[in-house]
Amino acid sequence: MASWEENVRKAVPYTPGEQPKIANIIKLNTNENPYPPSPAVLKALRGTDVEYLRRYPDPKSFDLTEAFARLNGISPDRVFAGVGSDDVLAMSFLTFFNSDRPVLFPDITYSFYDVWADLFRIPYRTVPLDENFRIVKEDYYGENGGIVIANPNAPTGIAMKQSDLRDIIDRNRDVVVIVDEAYIDFGGESLLGLTAEYENLLVVQTLSKSRALAGMRIGFAAGSEKLIRYLNDVKYSFNSYTMNDSAIRAGAAALDDREYFEYTRGRIIATRERSKKEMEKLGFIVTDSRSNFLFVRHKEAAARDIFHALRQAGIIVRYFDKPRIDNYLRITVGTDEQMDTLFAFLASWLKKEKA
Amino acid sequence: MASWEENVRKAVPYTPGEQPKIANIIKLNTNENPYPPSPAVLKALRGTDVEYLRRYPDPKSFDLTEAFARLNGISPDRVFAGVGSDDVLAMSFLTFFNSDRPVLFPDITYSFYDVWADLFRIPYRTVPLDENFRIVKEDYYGENGGIVIANPNAPTGIAMKQSDLRDIIDRNRDVVVIVDEAYIDFGGESLLGLTAEYENLLVVQTLSKSRALAGMRIGFAAGSEKLIRYLNDVKYSFNSYTMNDSAIRAGAAALDDREYFEYTRGRIIATRERSKKEMEKLGFIVTDSRSNFLFVRHKEAAARDIFHALRQAGIIVRYFDKPRIDNYLRITVGTDEQMDTLFAFLASWLKKEKA
Numbered sequence: 107m108a109s110w111e112e113n114v115r116k117a118v119p120y121t122p123g124e125q126p127k128i129a130n131i132i133k134l135n136t137n138e139n140p141y142p143p144s145p146a147v148l149k150a151l152r153g154t155d156v157e158y159l160r161r162y163p164d165p166k167s168f169d170l171t172e173a174f175a176r177l178n179g180i181s182p183d184r185v186f187a188g189v190g191s192d193d194v195l196a197m198s199f200l201t202f203f204n205s206d207r208p209v210l211f212p213d214i215t216y217s218f219y220d221v222w223a224d225l226f227r228i229p230y231r232t233v234p235l236d237e238n239f240r241i242v243k244e245d246y247y248g249e250n251g252g253i254v255i256a257n258p259n260a261p262t263g264i265a266m267k268q269s270d271l272r273d274i275i276d277r278n279r280d281v282v283v284i285v286d287e288a289y290i291d292f293g294g295e296s297l298l299g300l301t302a303e304y305e306n307l308l309v310v311q312t313l314s315k316s317r318a319l320a321g322m323r324i325g326f327a328a329g330s331e332k333l334i335r336y337l338n339d340v341k342y343s344f345n346s347y348t349m350n351d352s353a354i355r356a357g358a359a360a361l362d363d364r365e366y367f368e369y370t371r372g373r374i375i376a377t378r379e380r381s382k383k384e385m386e387k388l389g390f391i392v393t394d395s396r397s398n399f400l401f402v403r404h405k406e407a408a409a410r411d412i413f414h415a416l417r418q419a420g421i422i423v424r425y426f427d428k429p430r431i432d433n434y435l436r437i438t439v440g441t442d443e444q445m446d447t448l449f450a451f452l453a454s455w456l457k458k459e460k461a
Numbered sequence: 462m463a464s465w466e467e468n469v470r471k472a473v474p475y476t477p478g479e480q481p482k483i484a485n486i487i488k489l490n491t492n493e494n495p496y497p498p499s500p501a502v503l504k505a506l507r508g509t510d511v512e513y514l515r516r517y518p519d520p521k522s523f524d525l526t527e528a529f530a531r532l533n534g535i536s537p538d539r540v541f542a543g544v545g546s547d548d549v550l551a552m553s554f555l556t557f558f559n560s561d562r563p564v565l566f567p568d569i570t571y572s573f574y575d576v577w578a579d580l581f582r583i584p585y586r587t588v589p590l591d592e593n594f595r596i597v598k599e600d601y602y603g604e605n606g607g608i609v610i611a612n613p614n615a616p617t618g619i620a621m622k623q624s625d626l627r628d629i630i631d632r633n634r635d636v637v638v639i640v641d642e643a644y645i646d647f648g649g650e651s652l653l654g655l656t657a658e659y660e661n662l663l664v665v666q667t668l669s670k671s672r673a674l675a676g677m678r679i680g681f682a683a684g685s686e687k688l689i690r691y692l693n694d695v696k697y698s699f700n701s702y703t704m705n706d707s708a709i710r711a712g713a714a715a716l717d718d719r720e721y722f723e724y725t726r727g728r729i730i731a732t733r734e735r736s737k738k739e740m741e742k743l744g745f746i747v748t749d750s751r752s753n754f755l756f757v758r759h760k761e762a763a764a765r766d767i768f769h770a771l772r773q774a775g776i777i778v779r780y781f782d783k784p785r786i787d788n789y790l791r792i793t794v795g796t797d798e799q800m801d802t803l804f805a806f807l808a809s810w811l812k813k814e815k816a
Contacts, residue, residue, distance in 0.1 A: 109635040110661040111687070113560040113606060119697030122520050133516075142511035151509050151707065156497035159711070160673040161488075165477050189544060192700040200580075205468040225555075225698040251468065280464035306465040318515040321706035332466070342474030343580040345547040351676035352506065352707030356514070 120221045123424055132447060134438040135422045137289075137399050139318035141370045141441075143356070144363035147319070150355040158351045165342070167349040173361040174326050178298055183331045186338060187357075189348050191288055191312035191325030195254075196222050198308060198327060201340040202282035203228045205251030212241055214431055216260045216286060235262075239393060239401075243270045247277050256286040258294045261426065261436040263395025265294040272297075275304050282333070284308045291316035291371050292378070293396035298328050305330040308337075315398055316371050317360040324349070324357040374398050378439045384449045388456060400437045407459055409433045412452070419451050475576045478779055487802060489793040490777045492644075492754050494673035496725045496796075498711070499718035502674070505710040513706045520697070522704040528716040529681050533653055538686045541693060542712070544703050546643055546667035546680030551577050553663060553682060556695040557637035558583045560606030567596055569786055571615045571641060590617075594748060594756075598625045602632050611641040613649045616781065616791040618750025620649040627652075630659050637688070639663045646671035646726050647733070648751035653683050660685040663692075670753055671726050672715040679704070679712040729753050733794045739804045743811060755792045762814055764788045767807070774806050 123136035171185040188194035199222040203209050208231040211219045223230040233245045239262045246253055253274065258265040275283050287309055290296045298309045308329040314320040327337060341348065349357075360367075381400055382392045390402040403409055413425040413435060424436040439445070478491035526540040543549035554577040558564050563586040566574045578585040588600045594617045601608055608629065613620040630638050642664055645651045653664045663684040669675040682692060696703065704712075715722075736755060737747045745757040758764055768780040768790060779791040794800070 108660060108687075110637055111691075113558070113636070114691050115556050115559050115695060116691070117556075117694040117698040119694045120701055122517070122697075122701040125517060125519060136517055138517065139515050141515070143514050147514060148509060148511060152507050154503060154506050156503060159498050159502060159676040160494050160496070162477070162480060162491055162493065162669070162675040163678070164480060189700060189703055189705075192702070196699045201470050201472075203468070204470050221698045225695065281468070282465055305463060314517070320517040320702075321514040323518070323702055323705040332463075336466075336469050336471070339472040339474045340470060340580065342477075343472040343576045344551045345544060346475055346477040347547070347675075347678055348544055350544070350678040350705065350708055352711075353705055356707075 115225075117225050118221070120218050124422070126422065130420060132421045132440060132444045134440050134444065134448070135424045136320070137315055137397070137438045138320050139315060139370065139374070139398070140439070140444065141318055141373070143318040144360050144366040146359040146363045147356045150359035151352055154352065154355070163347050163349060163351050163354060165346045167354050170324070170349060170354045170357045171326070173358040177361050177364070178328065180302070180328060181331070184301065184328055184334055186327040186334050186341070187349055188325045188327070188341070190314060190323040191286065191310050192218060193323070193348065194310050194325040194327045195284070195286065197337060197341055197344070198284055198310070199223065199228060200226050201337050202284070202308070203252045205281070207249055207251035209252040209254065210246055210250045211254040212259065214239060214259070214262065216256050216288075217426075219254055239264055241266055241270075243274050246274045250278070250281060252281045252283070253278055254284045254286065256288065257297070258289045258292070258396045260289065260397070261399070261424070261431065261434070262393050262401050263289070263397040263399055264393055265396040268295045268297065272300065275300070275307055279306060282306050282308060284310060286310045288312050289315060289397035292375055292398045301329050305332060308333055313357055313360055317367065318370070319356060319360055322353050322356045324353050374439050377442050377445060380442075381439060381445050384445070388449065388452050398439045400439065401434055402437065403434045404456075407456060409435050412455075415455050416451065421448055421451060470580075472580050473576070475573050479777070481777065485775060487776045487795065487799045489795050489799065489803070490779045491675070492670055492752070492793045493675050494670060494725065494729070494753070495794070495799065496673055496728070498673040499715050499721040501714040501718045502711045505714035506707055509707065509710070518702050518704060518706050518709060520701045522709050525679070525704060525709045525712045526681070528713040529683075532716050532719070533683065535653075535657070535683060536686070539656065539683055539689055541682040541689050541696070542704055543680045543682070543696070545669060545678040546641065546665050547573060548678070548703065549665050549680040549682045550639070550641065552692060552696055552699070553639055553665070554578065554583060555581050556692050557639070557663070558607045560636070562604055562606035564607040564609065565601055565605045566609040567614065569594060569614070569617065571611050571643075572781075574609055594619055596621055596625075598628050601629045605633070605636060607636045608633055608638045609641065610639070611643065612652070613644045613647070613751045615644065615752070616754070616779070616786065616789070617748050617756050618644070618752040618754055619748055620751040623650045623652065627655065630655070630662055634659075634661060637661050637663060639665060641665045643667050644670060644752035647730055647753045656684050660687060663688055668712055668715055672722065673725070674711060674715055677708050677711045679708050729794050732797050732800060735797075736794060736800050739800070743804065743807050753794045755794065756789055757792065758789045759811075762811060764790050767810075770810050771806065776803055776806060
């Protein structure tokens, strides 16, 4: 190692789901929306004015935060926008978790939390989910440096009752509680309304999933004015202009088209519920997912084998080689047609395996 | 202060130049390009495919880093892309400056450097420029935790000789040396070629100025494969997908249009040189700027007074209320027409002041 390397921060990065360039694959591995974004988005992008390209964008991304605020009936001063919810969450970890006590989050959850904690040298402790992959609220009563809960949780898809989450927040008024609602639009109960009541509650959402805008990188945090001010101070100490002109336009347009949003998320929820039944018929154990993915294991076949067989057949799902979940697959809810192809393949493959 | 606020990171943010919404102003305060970006950029954005919006973008932004690499005749493995050079620099501070020894940069330079150092709790020491606002290379010979030099420097516009910069790097092989070339295309000598020779040299550039893409937020770092790998590991520990689909398209298109680039930067350089002479005729002392801005003080009138008078007249320039430079103005080079309006106003205002 060269001497200059001694003081380099060595990070073990998060591994994102692959984005293969192969054509004709069925891509059910990164929880993208199978439907395109609202037609208003493309219209907004096509209306790009060169004047807005040569100038720095609005550092407050006001058109974007205002659209989110309006949709949720809150003041824009209580909204923060970032380059996807990953940016919002990374900034939040940096801003709010500066205690010597450990930050708490489940052992099975979004796998970026421990990566951020390591990156920023934040002490943390993972709290095991129970045997049914549920969060036990009492486990979050002790002293800690902050709490992060994904609701619905990933990759299980399981949602928590609002009363249980409220209980956790009630018992943790002295730290910041982050609720990551990346998948909330597919069936969970949002805590956004509670941010008026709890000054220390930060709710994080994204346009990547339910608004089909993963390619534009837009995430939000909603919280008290104080929380948002602290977050903005750190953001303005990092990069004044994180949201580019296209993201501001596209995001505002997507948020404003409520009808299209209701229609597409309704379709995804319907496909998910039908898919749960189909998967059960095929011998899978299926969690009660309230997200746009299924989390499943087969009663007989190994997840790893199914994963490889699907891949061979051009159907890509997500497999996590991690303790407790290494016999599970996370399968994004695609279109009905894509799911039918999946079921047909699985039926035939499982039959062959059994023979 | 509520108890949860105790462990919040309190940051004193950078103050960006204002982006007023007033129409008909002449905006010479944030070093934006007065010309629009290459027509290829708008074409690329208008060709946006919804399929790329609903999917996560390529985490490597390969089309973008490859365009930058091709332009500069280096391997894409030696290029990192970020959300403007601010993102690239912030990530670089986080990655490379983890020593107990202070990082060194000039007392008068881009005012984000100390903000990042404070944010990430990096020890630093500012090194005074000489009385002519020049960097004294010998001041960077001592033990340190890293070096950051903007070349040309901001807000002075003064460029350093390549041999002097090389000397600094030669004497600092044990730390990472960052050269911030935000304004390099307007007349400085780039060190990009030296990155093949010095494993610890990181050169940072941006498309915000010379490519007129401030609104899209695109910056680059070029360095050894090792440096770029370390930087990518931290980036992937922060946010896997920082560059959205529009930025990747727009940036690649801008980089590919060399002819337009040469034409517009040539015009800006010509206007700058003419403007220096005009300002001198008006009684200003003008630095030898190699950037797209002038850094000036008047022999008699106070900078603050000129700043306010210009503002009243709808001409916005940048004034820094900081030691050593509080009698200077930083004036972005606009179109010839905008500059003529500026000179005419100054001539008449200075005449009135004298009377």
